[in-house]
Amino acid sequence: MKATRLIAAIAASVIAAAPGMAHAQSFSLPDLGGLTKSGSGKTSPLPSGLGDAIGQVKDLTGSQSADDEASSGAVIAAPVFGAAPPWRNAAVQSYVNLVGRNLARQVERKDVLWRFAVLDTPSINAMAFPGGIVVITRGLYALLTSEDELAAVLAHEIAHVNLRHQWKVIQKQKLIALAGNAVARNDPAQATKLVADLGAQLLARGLDKSAEFEADRAGVVIAARAGYDSSAMIAVMEKLNALKPGQADTAMLFSTHPSPQARIDALTAAATPQVEAAAEPSAAAARIKARH
């Protein structure tokens, strides 16, 4: 089973309505880790009749295909957009796309179609999907008071994609092999379901803490390379720290990420003099004020 066949089938069945998305994309998900392990309480039951297929097909481990990544990312993002639609504010959507796309100029990967969206929910969170879809909630967006802070959040998510954090996790899961087998049986709907199940588990668990810390460090550098305040992520973390831990709006964020204090500690400990020297508000810091 070739990964490209799997993805082609998924793409045909799920994102056929996405002109221009079929090529030159790739996506990565955050590091979820052990998605199919028993005892999680969140694992999807294996489809009947497919259990025997484990081991009979190759999984996507090692796939370098950007199309594989992008197609899986679209599948995984779809239920998120179903739960929280894009905010109907064209000016903000355009603004966030410009800030995000400019940040993405500072990373190594050039095989990604970067797409950004603000989701209409008061929840406070941001997420990246394999293939370059990055979302930030309206709740988090409203907490941000400078373009530097917006850049800090988006750069963290861009780093996840650049590092293929989520994609690497997905590639390790046995369900992805089952999805490949479903494609072999000419059952793209089942393949899509399996990928979607994987995505749901990924979203519920989040990535390993080490991946989050790595994205924090990389994000600070990406934002600073683009000309933004390297300490803006600290300011964002301190705002998150000030929120009530039991607040429902932040429950998912805090369950899938290290504590803001731990992230502040790790960032300040890792910062080099060069990065610290970039800790000044950018010339564009106030630009966000017209977009609230």
Add this chain to the structure above:
Amino acid sequence: MVIVACALLCAGAAAADPAHVRVAGPLQSQPLPAAPSTGTIKVGAAVDIVARKGFWAQVHGGALTGWLKLSRLSLDSGGSGNDIAALASGRTGSGNVVSASGGRGLDATDFARATPDNAAVAALARTAASEAAAEQFANAGGLKTRHLDYLGAGGKR
């Protein structure tokens, strides 16, 4: 300039934030590694954070006042950061009624229950910014790119 920066970054810090020192070492006269030392502070010393700038905090403890990296401090508030709460509420403009909504937060079960919206995902390609537009946007904002290496995980102070 320093005063202006502090006004921006430390807006809520009028009431000093209590903290304890968890990594001993020198305090600096400015938030710079090479700035002159104003003294040495011990592990466990109780201090008040009187200002912040970037990765640094200015603390006052006993007869000592000086700057140190935030990572050398442990906030007594357990990280609740009341000063930052004030800062956040003070700096958010109208329409930013977010965390006060009291609404139930989005979580993974919502995603599992939701009907996948493939059309919304597909539409993202139409609103994506081009690289050229992004570059123009950066230039219009006066952003100046920098050459910086990625950070390692190791603590470097």
